[in-house]
Amino acid sequence: MSRRSGSPAERILGGPVLWVGIALLTAFALAPFVWVFLTSLKTRQELYATPLVYLPGTLTVANYVDAWTSRLTPFSRFFANSLWVSSVTMVATTAISILAGYALARFRFFGRQAFLLVFLATQMFPAVLLIAPLLSQWHALGLIDTYQALIYSNFSFTVPFTVWMLVGYFDSIPRELEESAMIDGCSRFGALCRVILPLAAPGVAATAIFAFVSSWSELLFAITFTSQTEMRTLSAGLLFMVGQYEIQWGQLSAGVIISTLPVAVLFTYLQRHLIRGLAAGAVKG
Amino acid sequence: MSYPEATVAAAVPRPLISRRAREILTGYAYLVPAAVCLGGTILFPILKAIHMSLYNHVLIRPQEYAFIGLGNYVRVLRDEVFWLSLWNSAVWVFGSVSLQFVGGFAAALLLHQGFRGRAAVRTVTLIPWIIPGVVVALVWEWLYQPNYGVLNDLLLRAGILRERVAWLSDPALAMPAVIAANVWRGVPFFAIMLLAGLQAIPDELYEAARVDGASVVGRFRHITVPLLRPIIVVATATRIIWTFNYADLIFVMTSGGPANATQITSTYTLLQAYSNLDFGYAATLSVVLLVIMLAFTILYLRVTRGIESVS
Numbered sequence: 001m002s003r004r005s006g007s008p009a010e011r012i013l014g015g016p017v018l019w020v021g022i023a024l025l026t027a028f029a030l031a032p033f034v035w036v037f038l039t040s041l042k043t044r045q046e047l048y049a050t051p052l053v054y055l056p057g058t059l060t061v062a063n064y065v066d067a068w069t070s071r072l073t074p075f076s077r078f079f080a081n082s083l084w085v086s087s088v089t090m091v092a093t094t095a096i097s098i099l100a101g102y103a104l105a106r107f108r109f110f111g112r113q114a115f116l117l118v119f120l121a122t123q124m125f126p127a128v129l130l131i132a133p134l135l136s137q138w139h140a141l142g143l144i145d146t147y148q149a150l151i152y153s154n155f156s157f158t159v160p161f162t163v164w165m166l167v168g169y170f171d172s173i174p175r176e177l178e179e180s181a182m183i184d185g186c187s188r189f190g191a192l193c194r195v196i197l198p199l200a201a202p203g204v205a206a207t208a209i210f211a212f213v214s215s216w217s218e219l220l221f222a223i224t225f226t227s228q229t230e231m232r233t234l235s236a237g238l239l240f241m242v243g244q245y246e247i248q249w250g251q252l253s254a255g256v257i258i259s260t261l262p263v264a265v266l267f268t269y270l271q272r273h274l275i276r277g278l279a280a281g282a283v284k285g
Numbered sequence: 286m287s288y289p290e291a292t293v294a295a296a297v298p299r300p301l302i303s304r305r306a307r308e309i310l311t312g313y314a315y316l317v318p319a320a321v322c323l324g325g326t327i328l329f330p331i332l333k334a335i336h337m338s339l340y341n342h343v344l345i346r347p348q349e350y351a352f353i354g355l356g357n358y359v360r361v362l363r364d365e366v367f368w369l370s371l372w373n374s375a376v377w378v379f380g381s382v383s384l385q386f387v388g389g390f391a392a393a394l395l396l397h398q399g400f401r402g403r404a405a406v407r408t409v410t411l412i413p414w415i416i417p418g419v420v421v422a423l424v425w426e427w428l429y430q431p432n433y434g435v436l437n438d439l440l441l442r443a444g445i446l447r448e449r450v451a452w453l454s455d456p457a458l459a460m461p462a463v464i465a466a467n468v469w470r471g472v473p474f475f476a477i478m479l480l481a482g483l484q485a486i487p488d489e490l491y492e493a494a495r496v497d498g499a500s501v502v503g504r505f506r507h508i509t510v511p512l513l514r515p516i517i518v519v520a521t522a523t524r525i526i527w528t529f530n531y532a533d534l535i536f537v538m539t540s541g542g543p544a545n546a547t548q549i550t551s552t553y554t555l556l557q558a559y560s561n562l563d564f565g566y567a568a569t570l571s572v573v574l575l576v577i578m579l580a581f582t583i584l585y586l587r588v589t590r591g592i593e594s595v596s
Contacts, residue, residue, distance in 0.1 A: 010501055014398070021395045022406055028388075029410040032424045032469065035435050039427065052438040100319035107312030115316065122327050124582045126530030128551045129571040132337060132558045133330035156326035159319055188311055217417035219533045224559060235419045239537060242423070249427060256423055260416045267415045268408050 033260075040064065040253035047250050063254040075255055077230055078237035082259075085150045085233055086215040092151065093158040093211040094204065100159075101166025102192055106175070116167070122160040127220050130156055135224050145231045153221040158211040165210075169203035170196065209270045213263050234259040331575065334568040342565035357569035366545055366553060367570070373460070374549040377535075378528045380464040381471060386521060388468060389475020396476060397483045407480075414473035418533035425466035426538055429453050453539055456546040463535050463547050467528070475520060482516035483509070522585045526578065550574060 039047065040063050042056040067075045104116060134153055135144075143149040177199070178191035186194065197204065222236035232240055238255050241248070302310075341353045361367050396407050413421065428436050429452040440446040452462040486508065494504045532551040535541060541548035541556060554574060558567035 013501060018395065018398055018400065021391070022400065025392050025395055025410055026406055028469070029413055029473070032428055033412070036424050036427060048433055050432075052433065052435065096318040096322060099315040103312045103315035107308055107315075109309045109312045112312075115320075118323065119319075120586075121579075121582050122323060124526045124530075124578055124585075125327065125331075126532070126551050126554075126571075126574055126578065128530070128532050128555045128558075129334065129575055130327065130330050131555060132564045132567045132571065133333035134326070135558070136337070136564065137330060137333065152322075152326055155322040156330075159322045160327075163319055213415055217415075217419075219417070219419050219537075220555065220559075235417050238417075238419050238423060242537070249430075249433070252423060253427070256420050259420055263415055263417070264412055267411070 036253045036256055039249060040257050042250065044250060063250040064258070067251045067254040067258065070251065072229075073237055073241045073251075073255075074229070075234070075237065075258055078232050078234045079258065081147075081231065082216055082233040082235075083262075085147055085154070086212045088147070089151050089154040089158060089215040090208050090212040093155060093162055094208045096155075096159060097162035097166050097207065098192075098197070098204065100163045102170055102196065104163070104167045105170035116164075119160045119163045123157075123164065125156075127157065131220060131224055134221070138225055143225075145226050145228050147231075149225040150218075150221055150233070153225060154211075154215045154218060157218075158214060161214075162207040162211055165207045166200070166203065169200045173199050206270060209266055213266065216259075216263050334571050334575075337564055337568035338572050340565045342563075342568075344562035344564060353565075357565055358573075360566065361569055361573055366548060367550070369545055370541075370548045370550045370553040373545075373547065374529055374551070376460060377464060377467075377547075377549050378525055380461070381467040381528050382521060382524050384464070384468045385471035385524065386475050386517075388472040390479055392472060392476035393479035393483055396480050410476060411473045413470050414477075418470075418531075419537050421466060421470045422534050422537035425462075425469070426453065429462055454543050456543050459539055459543060459546045463538055466538065467531075467534055470534070471524065471528070474524060478516055478520040479513060482513045486512050519589055522588060526581050526585065529581070530574075530578070550577075 038054070038056060041059050041061070042053070043058060043060050043062070046053045046056055067073070069076065100119075104112060104119075130153070134156075138144055138149040138153075143152075173196055178186075178188075178195045181191040181195045182188065216233075217235060218233070219235040219239065222233045223239060226232055226236065229240070234255070238252070238259060241252055241255060338357050339352060339354060341349055341351050341356065343349060392410060396403065396410070428434050431437060431449050431451045434452075436452070437446065437449045441449070450458065452458050490508050490512075491504055494508060499507065529549075530551055532549070532555045535547050535549060535552045536555055539547045540560075541552045550570070551574065554567055554570040557563045557570060561567075
């Protein structure tokens with residue numbers, strides 16, 4: 001390999017420095033998680049032992065069982081809530097964004113530039129800006145403690161981003177493809193569904209995952225627009241657990257692992273597409 | 286197919302509206318759902334926030350609800366915590382983004398090399414970026430925990446510390462501590478962006494430079510850095526805006542404390558609404574935040590437009 005040859009400096013950079021760097025990088029990213037994972041498997045005695053016990057002597061899943069079935073902080077319920085809110089947000093966001101992204105990529109009409117600018121600019125707005133007005137809005141509509149309030153609120157950050165990403169994807173697909181489909185008798189909508197969507201599938205999947213993951217992580221709307229325990233999402237539930245009483249770090253660690261696993265798995269599965277899309281979207285910026 | 290001329294002549298009745306007009310209408314129709322979403326969840330709430338900012342509106346004191354004009358804005362100007370929070374935001378943004386950038390650049394250079402297991406290492410290093418903010422906050426709170434946290438324990442064992450440190454309740458240490466957690470979370474973002482940029486640089490450039498006798502450092506300075514510049518600018522600008530807006534981490538870890546040592550503008554706004562239920566003042570702070578954000582965004586658009594026209 002040509003990389004291996006060259007000056008002594010290059011050989012050191014390509015050998016020891018590279019491996020030490022990779023080891024450090026992996027440790028930096030993983031160590032905090034490994035620690036929380038170990039914590040979640042410890043008994044109460046080991047958790048609060050002095051001096052600190054690093055490796056659990058007896059592995060226990062009691063923390064997971066307790067968190068999942070607890071009556072004060074029922075993680076099974078939180079998990080179901082998060083799954084429902086994130087899934088509906090994902091499906092609705094994707095449908096809305098496909099239409100809008102396609103329109104902005106294909107049609108030339110008055111106000112197109114303005115729309116694009118609004119979709120870009122609203123991505124930069126902080127969520128805290130919307131807390132007070134949205135709370136009074138949902139209150140007036142009687143939507144406090146409902147899934148709808150959370151799902152609608154999530155649109156405020158998912159839709160601008162996914163539209164922006166999909167415009168880029170649709171732009172990269174040649175117009176001729178759907179034009180020939182339309183000459184063959186397809187309607188505009190039929191051409192979108194049968195010709196464009198299959199080609200844009202990786203991009204659409206990546207943006208859908210983005211919508212899911214960001215809704216899954218959402219905290220501020222979830223704590224302000226719900227007040228009943230059974231309406232909390234995982235993020236809100238975790239915070240609620242901290243505020244509730246003396247922090248039960250064993251259960252909390254189990255809750256942290258439960259909240260992390262689904263997004264970590266999804267992300268691992270789709271990271272390639274997401275990264276490519278992000279980079280493309282960013283350079284277009 | 287015996288009368289081809291007849292079929293052609295009969296098939297195309299004159300459309301009611303022209304093709305062009307229909308295209309435009311379809312375009313608008315496809316935009317309606319997204320426009321309704323944005324209108325209902327962003328634009329209308331912003332107008333509502335501006336309206337709310339003109340009222341004395343504390344949820345637990347409804348009898349004091351009254352129109353006070355610009356009274357809330359005068360209060361912002363006189364509010365020492367607000368000015369402190371702006372300064373803290375600057376420290377928070379600068380500390381987080383600069384360290385994330387340095388770490389992310391190093392990570393991107395490493396991940397760009399060919400080595401066995403690269404895909405696995407890449408996935409693992411990206412995970413801190415996609416997990417929920419509240420999870421990041423709790424993981425780090427547990428590491429920092431004074432009595433049972435692993436950080437104190439390791440530093441004591443290594444002889445670096447003599448006694449346990451309360452990382453998050455010491456006013457001098459709290460800000461560096463939350464920044465460290467945020468750096469952990471943000472390094473992968475820069476790593477991804479810069480890695481994508483690195484992969485777009487053609488290998489031939491490096492080969493040519495090598496043939497011309499350029500050293501590793503020379504190639505880095507004269508090829509890697511200039512060609513990455515557009516993506517560096519875009520990634521940094523996006524990250525600055527995002528970090529300025531980001532409230533979750535500090536809100537969970539310290540709620541802006543101790544004694545407002547980690548109070549940034551976004552957490553201050555959040556606390557006014559969430560804890561004090563002072564909606565009028567929270568709305569005012571959000572409007573101020575919005576104005577700052579718009580200024581940033583305009584600057585950002587200027588900078589990225591400049592890049593587009595160059596490249």
